[in-house]
Amino acid sequence: MSLPVDAGSFDLSLLGWDDSLAAELPEGTTPARVARVDRGAAEVIAATGQYQVQYSAQVRRAAAADPLALPCVGDWAALRALPEGRHELVALLPRRTAFVRGGVSRDSRGGLSGDGQGQVLAANVDVVFVAEPAMHATDLADLGRVERLVALTWESGGTPVVVITKTDLLHLGLDDLLDDVRGAAPGVDVHAVSAMNGEGVDEVRGHLSGAKTAVVLGPSGAGKSTLVNAMAGAEVMETQQVRAGDGRGRHTTVHRELIPLPGGGLVIDTPGIRRVGLYEMSDGVDLVFSDIEALAQGCRFADCGHQSEPGCAVLAAVDSGELAERRLASWHKLQREAAWMAARTDARLRSEQTRKWKIIHKEMRRTGRNRP
Structure with missing residues (x-):
């Protein structure tokens, strides 16, 4: 689909551009919003029109190191004009959400x-x-x-x-x-x-x-x-x-x-999604299950897991019909998944840190910098 953008006349404020974003724009670049992403390129909307842009080497390296750095729809991007008249996406502005x-x-x-x-x-x-x-x-x-x-x-x-x-x-x-x-x-x-x-x-x-x-x-x-x-x-x-x-x-x-x-x-x-895994949860699950969090205030133990503990107010609410059993089962499922994802993320970060130190030590041995 072609977006209704007339060359040289589009007001980026209609897409959410403001002064705080302008303050993050690298010098010598032009702002644009990513409208679509496809195989290493992006379709963006700039004040002067709509462009297909390639990613700079720096952006590709960043995305290879961290998939979250890959440009996606909704991003604000910095473009740099190339001599042949094309544009290159050279940076992403900080995401608000x-x-x-x-x-x-x-x-x-x-x-x-x-x-x-x-x-x-x-x-x-x-x-x-x-x-x-x-x-x-x-x-x-x-x-x-x-x-x-x-x-x-x-x-x-x-x-x-x-x-x-x-x-x-x-x-x-x-x-x-x-x-x-x-x-x-x-x-x-x-x-x-x-x-x-x-x-x-x-x-x-x-x-x-x-x-x-x-x-x-x-x-x-x-x-x-x-x-x-x-x-x-x-x-x-x-x-x-x-x-x-x-x-x-x-x-x-x-x-x-x-x-x-x-x-x-x-x-x-967006395309249909069959399964969406949790990622680095902090308060999201608690907000969705605020009813269970409120009931948990009445549990005998502060660290109650709502499994079979005596004096569990949440289990009592299930028994009385105040809380649906399906709801508690869903809470347990998302809590387990959030904990599993956190453990996987921590393990990946530790592995990356270990790999970096191995490279540093290898280079030090090669250059002899660790010798007295």
């Missing part, structure tokens, strides 16, 4: 595996629309997936908004479903949306104003592109129907892409 997923997958035995490294899905995002279909195949909305994405959103620095899509397909039980979703995301705005008939779209669109940026995240088939089109009031993203037979969505969107919306605001559409 970053939605990062961990490199976590399931191994053949059903356990967690991964390299402890993360991937930035979107940068400098103000709002994260967690899109979850009211029905996916033959199942209702996945509350565990909502909890996971909301936890990552809080950790990113953005504001989560849960959007239950395709509500026109659920003829009974919508109110109960929305109550369950609100219980899974305490304190988060939850909207019921049918992009096909326009219900709820204005409420979702109301979270964007001025130059705010949102990203839409959710599984394939959640209707993310349809929602983006509804907010834009035009067919800006290609859509497809859910596959017949298994009810699963097709991967229509294959790139993350920044879309300026008429009337202000920007939205990043």
Whole structure:
């Protein structure tokens, strides 16, 4: 898709450019915002137009050393003009927010595996629309997936908004479903949306104003592109129907892409995500499970793990029906994953530090600098 940028006339403040970003811009470079990334190159929007740019050697080295340094959609970048008339991306400006997923997958035995490294899905995002279909195949909305994405959103620095899509397909039980979703995301705005008939779209669109940026995240088939089109009031993203037979969505969107919306605001559409691992959690899980954190204040032991300890107020709440057993099981699962990812990250950092010292010592022995 070609963004509506006229050469020499685009106001970058409409994309969120301000004085604090300008203060970070390296001397002799031009600012631009990354609208799309594809195979070592980026499509960016600058004041003078829209460009395809390659990465400088410095940017490539930084990304090779740390995947989080790889340019992604939403980044603000510094461009340098090349003699032949092209532009090169030479630096990324500091990110205000970053939605990062961990490199976590399931191994053949059903356990967690991964390299402890993360991937930035979107940068400098103000709002994260967690899109979850009211029905996916033959199942209702996945509350565990909502909890996971909301936890990552809080950790990113953005504001989560849960959007239950395709509500026109659920003829009974919508109110109960929305109550369950609100219980899974305490304190988060939850909207019921049918992009096909326009219900709820204005409420979702109301979270964007001025130059705010949102990203839409959710599984394939959640209707993310349809929602983006509804907010834009035009067919800006290609859509497809859910596959017949298994009810699963097709991967229509294959790139993350920044879309300026008429009337202000920007939205990043994303491909469907099957699994999103946690990454360097601090407060995200606690915020999602604030109800469990509140109940835990009544536990006999301050370090209660809510497993089988005597005097556990959380287990008592499960027994009484005040807290859903599914909710506590989800808390345990995310706590274990967050601890596992932290351990993997620490191990990777220790390994990198050891490798660096081995290189230093090897060089010292080679040059004889360690001799008296």
